Amino acid sequence: MTRILKNRWVDYAILGLSVFLIFCLIFDAYIELxxxxxxxxxxxxxxxxxxIVLLLIAVFLGLTGKKVPDQLLVVAVLSALVTAISGxxxxKETPVKGDLLFWHQWLGGGLALVASLWYVLANRGLSGTVYTKVLQVVMVGLVAVTGHYGGMVTHGEEFLALPTTKKEKEIPENPVIYADVVTTILDDKCVSCHNPNKKKGELLMTNLEELLKGGESGQTLIPGDPIKSQLISRLHLPTEDEEHMPPEGKAPLTQNEIEILERWVALGASDTLRFDQLPKSEPLVVLVKDLMEPKAESKWEKLPVVADSxxxxxxxxxxxxxxxAANSNALSVDVYLPPEYAAEPIIALERIAANIVELDLSGLPIGTVEMDFVSKCQNLEWLEIDKTPVTDAEVKKLETLKNLRLLKVYETSITDKSIxxxxxxxxxxxxxxxxxxxxQSALESxxxxxxxxxxxxxxxPEIEAFFVASDSVAVSK
Incomplete structure (x- = not known):
């Protein structure tokens, strides 16, 4: 009698949860929690x-002709129903559900209800019938598809796609700044958390209209004012700050990408502005050109192999x-001033000259010999020779460096001849x-x-004079 009573309570629980789940799915739009x-x-x-684990174990036992323990089936079905309802x-925390979340919920609910139907058939003594076998096969399929949609909801639509070589989006020669540049950055770094299927912070970043609307924290984008735009301000927060975006674990934006977003917002966050409409003096011109160039890793692929030894x-x-970068043959070299300086360690680098893309010789008493070595670093992109005794004659040796992107040569004796x-x-x-x-005249020209x-x-000079005067006043006080 007690066993029958216990079975009835399980029956009532499974029936009640199943009816409640069906009610939730059908009347979703009318329910407020x-x-x-x-x-x-x-x-x-x-x-x-x-x-998931319990159901798969039970299905495996059933499909291999073994008896599925009653307790296992009961716990599996009840936990499946509770999981579907909690999902x-x-x-309900997402006001507008995208297709991925919609299908994930219905497939998850369907899985729990099919499990309930299996429980009913088992109670009728039909565990070994073809109907039960079909249900078990259907459940395996539902587990796979529901998990697939769940993974895409959480991590993005391509998370569980078959592995392929990701094709970088090509930026056209005369791009529309928003459609071709800004959206490329947002799609890569932000949209995975701010899309119709995962609307974090009630913010959508899939189009400009939604960006301007903002989220639960206020205005995400204020055209012409990057400082007050949360899209920009959160990027500049310390990485340990919980308000920093992207959050920990997500790929951060590069400095170049952040500056592009800043300049685009400062220029009015237009969705019609084209690259050729920008004045040549606009910093965004250089930033976009940098983005249009091949990724650094692809540029370095053809560098000679160099061993760790x-x-x-x-x-x-x-x-x-x-x-x-890890396993990259592109090298960064920093040389510091020893108690007794000698050029030999620098000259010895000639055997890896083709691999050096960044070189810092700042503050060293370098001369013609060292600069002859520098001129042989044909793939050099970043060079620091500031605070050194180099002259126009040494700087002229840099004419061979066709890939040089950044040069620090301040606090030296170079003249107008180096221009x-x-x-x-x-x-x-x-x-x-x-x-x-x-x-100054040569500089302006x-x-x-x-x-x-x-x-x-x-x-x-005027600003510098102001700070000098301010410091003098502070000292006198």
Whole structure:
């Protein structure tokens, strides 16, 4: 009698949960959950694996002709129903459900209801029939498809797709800044968490209209004001700040990508602005050109192979060599001033000259010999020779470096003669030349000729004088 009574309570529980699940799925649009009930839905990701394992074990036993223990089937069915209902509660936190979430909920609910039907057939003594076998096969399929949709909801539509070589989106020659550049960045780094299927913070980032609408934290985008735009301000927060975007575990935006978004917002966040409409002096021109160029890793693929043992033999306490990325043959070299300086360790780097893409010789008493070595680093992209005794004669040796993108040559004795070298450096994007003997008139003329080049020539004299005066007042006090 007691056993029969226990079975009835299980029957009532499974029937009640099944009816409640069907009600939730059918009347989804009309249901509003109390806060506590909605909170229960957040347990869904924690409990969903439990019924999957139990159901698969039970199906395996059933399909192999073995008896499925009653307790196993009861616990599997009840946990499947509870998981499906908690998933429905969690889904209610998304006001507008995308197709992925819609199908994930219905497939998950269907799986739980098929499991309930299996329980009914088992109670009728029909465990070994063809009907039960069909249900078990259907359940295996539902587990796979429901999990597939769940993975895409959580991690993006391509998360469980078959592995393929990801084709980078090509930016056209004259791109629309929003459609071809900004959306490329957002799609790559932001949309996986801010789409119709996973609307984190009630924010959609799939189109400009939704960006302007913002989310639960306020205005995400304020055209013309990047400082007040949360899209920008959150990117600049410390990575340990819980408000920092993207969150921990997600790929961060590069400095170039952040600056592109900043300039686009500062220029009004237009969705019609084209690249050729930008003035040549606009910093966004250089930033977009950088994005249009091939990825650094692809540029470095053809560099000669260099062994770790070679790098270890060339390195010392005052000369460090690092790979630009794991297993990359592109190298970054930093040389520090030892108690007794000698050029030999630098000259010895000639055997890996073709691999050096970044080189820092700042603050060293370098001369013609070292600069002859530098001229042989044909793949050099970043060079720091600031605070050194180099002159126009040494700088002229840089004419062979066709890939040089950044040059720091401030606090040196170079004059107007070096400007000719800088003009001919077609790849040069950033130049640092304050506290040199370059005249102001030559500098102004140079700036006008190379509007796309970012020239850092120190603090404006008036501003510098203001800070000096402020410091003097502070000291006198």
């Amino acid at each position: 109390p806060n506590l009930v909605a909170w229960l839905g957040r347990w869904h990701p924690l409990i969903l694996h439990f019924p 429905f509660f969690l889904g 070679t790098l270890q033999n060339l390195a010392s306490d005052y000369l460090t060599i690092e790979r630009m 000719a070298v800088f003009k001919n450096a077609q790849s040069l994007k950033n130049l640092y030349i304050w506290k040199t003997d370059i005249s 140079f700036k006008n000729e190379k509007p796309g080049l970012s020239i850092n020539y120190g603090i404006n």
